[in-house]
Amino acid sequence: MEPLVSDLALRPNVPFDLAPLARLLVAADDLxxxxxxxxxxxxxxxxxxKWxxxxxxxxxxxxxxxxxxxxxxxxxxGIGPEVRHLVYVFVEAAARGGAGAQLAALAEQAARDLGAISVTLKVELDNEPALRVYEAAGYEELGRRNGMATMRRDWG
Known part of the structure; x- marks a missing residue:
């Protein structure tokens, strides 16, 4: 079993800086x-x-x-300002093993701070670890299409 990552926090991307993302997504497969x-x-x-x-x-x-x-x-x-759509989720390999659950919780708090009452996302059906993370975080699967599951978590 992998060690759990602890002490993760969020840093808003302000001022807008993509250099860390470029470092994280250097591998073609990750991008x-x-x-x-x-x-x-x-x-x-x-x-x-564009993105x-x-x-x-x-x-x-x-x-x-x-x-x-x-x-x-x-x-x-998302559909309106009260719905946020979670996109471009990535955690480097060395930080995995517990980071997904923390990221889901931190993303929900960030969405709440932005005034959202719901978060939606799409996840690849063959990404079992991510599906389990989102299900454990309380996301409901709304449907499946083209190899993707659409999920939503409401709290408002």
Whole structure:
């Protein structure tokens, strides 16, 4: 069994800085998992202009006890401002083994802080660890399509 990661925290991506994300997504496989439509190698300009460009988007780094970025996610406005859609979730391999549950809790708190009452997400059906994390965090599966599960967690 892998050791559990502890002492993870969130750092809002303010001022907007994609250098840590570029470091995290250096491997083509990792970048393709996070965003299969993005160019490889990681292109900060493309991400700034195309993937993280909405004024109400909020992105965050997951940081370890030393302040080093070990993960990333964004919360996009969903159906309305009270719904956030969790996207571009990534945790580096060395920080996995408990980080998923912490990331889910931190993402929910970040969404609450943004005024959301619900979070939606899509996860690949063959990503069993992520499916288990979201189910354990209270996400309900809404449907399956094209190899993806759509999930939602409400609290409002």
């Amino acid at each position: 393709a998992l996070v965003n299969p439509n993005a160019k490889h190698p990681f292109d900060p300009l493309e991400w700034r202009e 993280l460009n909405e004024a109400d988007d909020a992105s965050f780094y997951l940081v370890d006890a030393t302040g080093r970025e070990v993960g990333f996610f964004a919360l996009r406005v």
